[in-house]
Amino acid sequence: MIEFKDVKKEFSGKPVLRGMNLSVSKGETISLVGTSGAGKSVTLKHMVRLLEATSGEILIDGENILEQQGADLDRVRKKFGYLFQGAALLQWMSVYENVALPLRENTKLSDDEIDGKVKSVLEKVDMLDAGSKLPADISGGMQKRAGLARAVVTEPEILLYDEPTSGLDPVTSRTIDQLIHDLQQDLGVTSVVVTHDMISALTISDRIAMLYMGTVSEVSSPKDFLHSKNEVVRNFLDSQCISPNFFEDFPERILT
Amino acid sequence: MINQNSYECPECGSMFARWGHSGLAFCQLVGQAILLNLRAVGQVPMMFRKQSRGEVAYQLFFTGIRSLPVLSVVAFFIGMIFAIQTGIELQKFGQEVNVGGAVTVVMLREMGPFMTGLIIAASVGASIGAQLGTMTVSEEISALQIMSIDPIRFLVMPRLVALMVMMPLLTIYSNMLSIAGGAVIAITQLGVEMQAYLDNVVLYAQNKDLYTGLLKATVFGFIINMVACHQGLTTKGGAVGVGKATRSTVVISFLVILVTGFILTKIFYG
Numbered sequence: 001m002i003e004f005k006d007v008k009k010e011f012s013g014k015p016v017l018r019g020m021n022l023s024v025s026k027g028e029t030i031s032l033v034g035t036s037g038a039g040k041s042v043t044l045k046h047m048v049r050l051l052e053a054t055s056g057e058i059l060i061d062g063e064n065i066l067e068q069q070g071a072d073l074d075r076v077r078k079k080f081g082y083l084f085q086g087a088a089l090l091q092w093m094s095v096y097e098n099v100a101l102p103l104r105e106n107t108k109l110s111d112d113e114i115d116g117k118v119k120s121v122l123e124k125v126d127m128l129d130a131g132s133k134l135p136a137d138i139s140g141g142m143q144k145r146a147g148l149a150r151a152v153v154t155e156p157e158i159l160l161y162d163e164p165t166s167g168l169d170p171v172t173s174r175t176i177d178q179l180i181h182d183l184q185q186d187l188g189v190t191s192v193v194v195t196h197d198m199i200s201a202l203t204i205s206d207r208i209a210m211l212y213m214g215t216v217s218e219v220s221s222p223k224d225f226l227h228s229k230n231e232v233v234r235n236f237l238d239s240q241c242i243s244p245n246f247f248e249d250f251p252e253r254i255l256t
Numbered sequence: 257m258i259n260q261n262s263y264e265c266p267e268c269g270s271m272f273a274r275w276g277h278s279g280l281a282f283c284q285l286v287g288q289a290i291l292l293n294l295r296a297v298g299q300v301p302m303m304f305r306k307q308s309r310g311e312v313a314y315q316l317f318f319t320g321i322r323s324l325p326v327l328s329v330v331a332f333f334i335g336m337i338f339a340i341q342t343g344i345e346l347q348k349f350g351q352e353v354n355v356g357g358a359v360t361v362v363m364l365r366e367m368g369p370f371m372t373g374l375i376i377a378a379s380v381g382a383s384i385g386a387q388l389g390t391m392t393v394s395e396e397i398s399a400l401q402i403m404s405i406d407p408i409r410f411l412v413m414p415r416l417v418a419l420m421v422m423m424p425l426l427t428i429y430s431n432m433l434s435i436a437g438g439a440v441i442a443i444t445q446l447g448v449e450m451q452a453y454l455d456n457v458v459l460y461a462q463n464k465d466l467y468t469g470l471l472k473a474t475v476f477g478f479i480i481n482m483v484a485c486h487q488g489l490t491t492k493g494g495a496v497g498v499g500k501a502t503r504s505t506v507v508i509s510f511l512v513i514l515v516t517g518f519i520l521t522k523i524f525y526g
């Protein structure tokens with residue numbers, strides 16, 4: 001469904017992606033983890049062509065997004081929902097208006113139909129009561145939930161999450177994890193999650209990809225990832241005090 | 257939307273080569289800004305779409321009505337200042353009755369559109385640059401792109417329409433207030449009768465002066481939008497970048513308005 005083939009990206013001559021190869025299957029949830037500057041967010045932005053690759057191919061359902069222009073690019077982008085790190089809600093619109101925006105702009109749904117869809121997703125993220133509030137008047141966690149509602153309201157095939165739990169307290173982070181897990185169960189979408197938060201990655205992912213120096217250092221299931229012998233992976237897990245027995249030690253962390 | 261890959265100067269030691277590369281980078285920026293606004297012009301027919309009408313109406317209100325207080329004060333006082341300065345000199349020749357004509361001609365031809373352009377660049381233009389700059393660094397523009405919402409149609413076109421419609425109207429308004437300000441000085445300080453002042457205004461006001469002034473105002477509206485939207489949508493570097501974009505919007509708009517005003521004056525009166 002999503003395939004990176006030897007993708008390279010340089011910023012002012014400095015390489016950030018050094019021949020990235022990654023494949024994401026339909027319906028799976030993959031987390032991209034790694035230290036700052038490893039190229040996680042850059043990888044995510046390349047999937048929707050917010051950044052232009054220096055070389056390589058990025059295939060979305062077999063179509064190279066780097067070759068798409070205009071309406072074709074829009075058609076590919078409509079397959080995606082994207083939760084930005086800072087939610088990226090339009091500040092002059094209420095939460096309700098933000099969520100309704102992609103439907104108003106890109107569909108011919110009636111106002112009643114839009115109202116029904118918006119209220120349905122706001123209910124899913126437990127934001128129905130905050131629909132009339134402006135983004136500046138709600139907390140960071142609520143903004144992320146509103147951003148998530150906007151990302152899923154068009155029923156995309158692929159959801160991209162850029163650091164969904166960054167800047168949130170641990171309790172709210174786990175609430176967001178549960179929400180992501182529930183949405184995936186309900187909608188059956190393909191998900192790519194960029195995160196530093198190993199608890200989040202371990203609990204919501206089918207596979208975890210460790211990015212290091214602009215390439216994929218390891219891709220494996222959460223259980224295999226915990227027992228990896230890869231030095232980069234081990235350092236990353238140790239830095240967050242994640243033991244190989246994480247799931248045995250904390251069975252309550254497993255999302256259902 | 258906008259090519260974010262700015263022109264990169266190759267490594268070279270020669271001073272002339274560096275100047276040349278700087279010139280190329282400048283040309284690229286100018287080209288980007290013009291292209292951005294021309295694409296917004298191409299989107300103008302979309303202003304009547306249900307999704308765009310509200311934003312266009314708000315921008316018309318924001319650019320027009322919200323600018324009235326500051327514009328009123330500045331225009332009235334400019335009229336009074338100009339009437340005092342010209343009146344003093346005209347009095348030496350017993351020609352103070354012509355102060356109305358002097359104020360009218362200067363305002364219609366030059367000062368009306370120029371002054372309105374500077375005020376709108378400093379208020380509305382700075383606001384556009386700051387808002388779009390903030391939206392760029394907080395990834396709101398990227399969010400629009402991913403939702404397949406064209407930022408040029410959604411953000412740039414309504415502001416372009418508002419500025420190009422409101423600039424001529426605000427210029428007419430500021431001309432009228434300046435002439436009124438001049439009247440206050442002429443009547444209270446120079447001893448000119450109200451009717452004589454008005455007769456003089458009508459005598460000297462030419463259609464050509466009015467049309468060229470309004471043409472300038474429309475062009476200045478285009479320039480302000482072009483500079484502000486380009487600066488905003490190419491902002492980099494967080495809050496510092498937004499500050500730079502806002503400052504650049506005002507400074508570049510002022511300079512381009514000044515030079516364009518001169519060129520248009522030269523074309524019509526040179």
